[in-house]
Amino acid sequence: MNRRNPLAAVLTLIGLLCGCGSGSPADAPPSPAGQQPFWQAEFDGVAATRPSPKTWNTETGNREAEGWGNKELQYYTDDAANSGLDGAGHLLISARPAAAGSELPCYTQEFCPWTSARLTTEGKVALTHGRAEIRAKLPTGTGLLPAIWMLGDNGVEWPGQGEIDICEVVGGEPGTVYGTAHGPTYFNENGIGGSFTLPADASRAFHTYAIDKQPHRITWSVDGKPYFTLTPAKLPAPGDWVFEQDMHLLLNVAVGGDWPGPPDASTPSPATMTVDYVRFYGESRA
Template sequence: MTVTWVRAAAAALLVAATVTGCASESPSPTADTGEPESSATPTDELLWADEFDGPEGRRPDDAVWVTQTGNLDDEGWGNNELQFYTDAPENSSLDGDGHLVIAALPAEPDADLPCVTVPSCPYTSARLTTEGTVALETGRVEVRARIPNGTGLLPAIWMLGNNGETWPAQGEIDVAEVVGGEPDTVYGTAHGPSYFNEDGIGAAFDLGEPSGDEFHVYAVDKRPEAITWSVDGEDYLTLTPDDLPDPGDWVFEQDMHVLLNVAAGGDWPGSPDASTTFPAEMVVDYVRIFGS
């Protein structure tokens, strides 16, 4: 199996989705924004998807999406970040038009949100993960999204390993990151035991427009000893063990789960300023996993 469903409840959900046609075949393109065809290989089939259908204001399905909360005591999520992640609908919910919206917002003036670098976090946001529910070993992850941009923002679509190791030995694949005031640029990066933080191995893709203007399909093909990043079906980076400082530090032959979040502030990319527009919304049309 290329997709691992960890909980029995998730397995039951997959059966239900197949009955309704949600996970049994690739959904039709959405007419409103001209969704491109999937660039999954012809031998791949759709193994799992969340199309985020449901009424406005409903929280994402908690049989799949685990909402992480707070501002970690250890360096504010590793980056001295200034957001406090919540499970409030204001920070993550469906919009009623087939999208999940993850929103970073200024915190209420009297909020008490413990933060690593300041007494109370000045922003709230959301961080959703499929850890313990859905994981990919071999195949393709596609996320169609409109990613916010602005000084001090760090929205991300990414994956972490399920091998039980401490990061960076855990392994991390950044499917798409948009950093601070670089609105036209998306970054794809891998992190592992000898290549992490500023030594992560990756590349940049020029969208030709701000990432918040239009939907794009951000994808990673995760194959044995090869990872390929693409945007709208255009490959821009392939990584193999031979590209690492030590080929023995390849840690990606394992199940990896998906994460979606919008961070604000921190060492990278710095703090929001007067030019940053809130709410800063990552609008996700779908998350799909393909395999054979």
């Protein structure tokens, strides 16, 4: 989800499986047996308030970030209208058309026509080895790219930083979930991953998106069904595996850009990612 042009976002598309929809908490797959999360966000709180700054950073802007590396059209804000609690235990990340006269500076044009939000746990919560599990409904529609992903805390410039896309749903493919890894020699269209076919549009129901990040092995799953595993042996030469480190979480809804293309009159507004919970199991050195 970082600086890339993923028209062919997955180099290795394997494990095309059909998942089971999840419409209520009772349908969610069980957590790792015998484990308690070492960190969790359940998003209890008053409606229209921001998520806790003790855990969440809010990144803002567009132009200075070169359209967030993908020539995107949204200006990320710290407004509760773009990222706030709903009062019923959910975090809402919403992309909305910018208000008339807002004049938000954009990379690809003078002003950004959309606003949205990008939240991170950088410097606050990270996962070394274990499981990252997020239960969410993702918005779908022309020009949208919601993402749940991770970046490395090694201090190296991207792509050497390392990136794990836990899930992305692009534009006109509402029933397809992409999971991808990016590193020093496998990034942009050469990112390595797989895809999972949902039983219906990703915006219709909650699903549990997860990665299990173990030493020299990362496995992606949806609703407890694994669909792709990456090991160092699957990397191109020189096999530069960069995932044995702390990695923090990012949540965002992008609009436009290299992969989904521009929005149109059919694009929903607001386009909202509804996050039920985030849970990290295992270990962190952070």
